[in-house]
Amino acid sequence: MRLVILGGGESGVGTAILGKKKGYDVFVSDFGKIKGNYKEVLIINEIAWEEEKHTEDLILNADVVMKSPGIPDKSPIVKKLLGKGIPVLSEIEFAAPFTDATIIGITGSNGKTTTTMLTHHLLKSAGLNVGLGGNIGKSFAWQVADNKYDSYVLELSSFQLDGIVNFKPHIAIITNISPDHLDRYDYKYENYIDSKFRITMNQTEEDYLIYDADDEAIAEWFKTHTTKAKLIPFSLTKTFSEGAYIKNNKMEISINQEEFTMDTEHIALEGKHNMKNAMAATSVAKLMQIRKSTIRESLSNFQGVEHRLEKVLKIQNVQYINDSKATNVNATFFALDSMNTPTVWIVGGVDKGNDYNELMSLVREKVKAIICLGVDNKKIIDVFGNVVDMMIEVDNMNDAVRMAQRLSEKGDTVLLSPACASFDLFENYEDRGNQFKQAVKNL
Template structure:
């Protein structure tokens, strides 16, 4: 009997899982409660994979041998309650992909902030050193799709806590945990410790031959570490002090010391600026070094990297005002990093779907640096209530075009207009990329 694999959710990860399952001889069925994008429907049709959209057929789903669940489906949904009652095995797409990447090397990166930048930088390191490497996960192509269509020897994977919630055997050779700050708490019963545990699942299957790379300056990580059995070699990084082994900053130089041959780079030569990027650079550098990349190559890659689209991306200057697209800042902490790295006075465009954000962390930076906030969202009340007294001007807008023209009016020569929303984008945009592109288009039309 063929193994019945049901895929719940037909986004990038679901389609990747379907393609891989089909290729491996599973009997695959895809079910999505919402409409499926045309491009994905065509792929399913071409590969003769049956699917349904707009509803779920319970009898088919509950008759599965195994279910691959999209990271977007919460446990408290009606659907998952029924699945759990029936006791069907549920895995995430990264678990399925891992099953069919035996013998490959895996670098997995998680954390509340900086994941995409660190993933892209780590990929750049391996690519630049001539490795056969693919960058997958939450950034671009799903891991399962890559394994099905263009397998590589090395995978650099950006993983979210939702994907880690449904792993069983997934084991990275290098696991990187950047930081843990309150995000998505709505999915973890509003309990921080549930979210922390979920992030730490990245190390649960590691053995002594593997490496766990973590930030020693993160209070949540350090608080949880003693309670967490870790079998792998732990390598910390910090900007607070010198370390015997790990990543640290000393005399304006970044040190990566995991063997007798340390990598040393002046922080002024690093491609990525800002304090938070020192962490991302150290994490990527440690991953490269543990996998045998030569120090010259690591130094060269850390200084030549180009940053990601929608992450502190300079767009253009209009009438002496710089416009910066940080649409990827979907939580408060990301906005903190953006504000922290700015020297000029800021007109901040923010808003969207609020995930129960606590804006108190950015209040001191808003008071110090932000001359106006332009709210862009369907419901801007949470931002207004939290930050109204911290900035001289606050304006409501309902479209990107309006937000951009308003921001330019409020800015003076030498200021920066920064799109750093702190929220999800689904109220007015398809996703954060769509939001960032609309921002860039509106800026270029000024």
């Protein structure tokens, strides 16, 4: 069996290792450059590879193809493969049959990284032998090749879910759905929503789907679709006999006739959106039979995720917060919503079709100054130019942070929450967040 892998990054190389171990004839092809560390792994494992090209003769003879999530279905080589009827799968689909581990799959437009990390923290703290992968950390396929975990918590993007056929998590979570990556879905929101719900398409009555009952797109989908999985909703406003909710500042969870309650003030994560992430993760912990005392302790000591509402430093009584991971409007909405002090907001980058008007009421209420950090800031200036007292454009992070310090007073917050991708001025959102933190430390 010939396995061809498109993309020589983390998921590609992980799949190559697993494929080789399972006796496939493996070939890795990357249209860009393969990083040095990945190249070494391929060479040590005697796996054939090429970079900066796709040689059709070596690709179109595949029995099965795994493509990295970043490669769109519209790319010429993928079109040719599909035209020949060669199955093109995601890493998750390829690797899942080779493990008997319990799989917890987490998707959503926002909150999925925090929910994934928190779920993993809850299970690991309880002594479970659990792996973390998917869209974060070490490749799922690579971990399956090493065969060490009894369960996996996987963060799954819509791109990964587009490439599944039989994959089914025992427990699935949809944190929320808001427009994102629509350029990959013919600019049709319903296509993107359907893509997220692929996480539950193969689930049976033995499986569980945990979801945000306050989310409009999710509610709409349920009007015309069903899933066999047992449903566990969570909500900030509704209450359930089976599900999770917040009432009188208490998180209450009822699953399989078992109750769990905890005061929200003891939960380390702050903000309404994080209460939702905590309810989703705790629901998993309850399903996995983790003791209440362990859950309480883990929820109170969880450190959060880097670049997601990460408190950097307080300088002259001004709090600097790094939310570089907010690459869409919905994520920035959560960030602004959780601000309790006058805010200097650093925003901008590569816009994926954003509608900034959704942020208008929060900006009026909380933002005193806006610093635009992007190559093209016209849209942001058009929307908010008359709403805030100060609006400044900069083209690098040091200037952004120095300006923010000038515009802020005691008791204020400086918030980097770009609502955009980072590729105009930075390598990725991590690079953007790290530059912000360094610039703050240099003040």
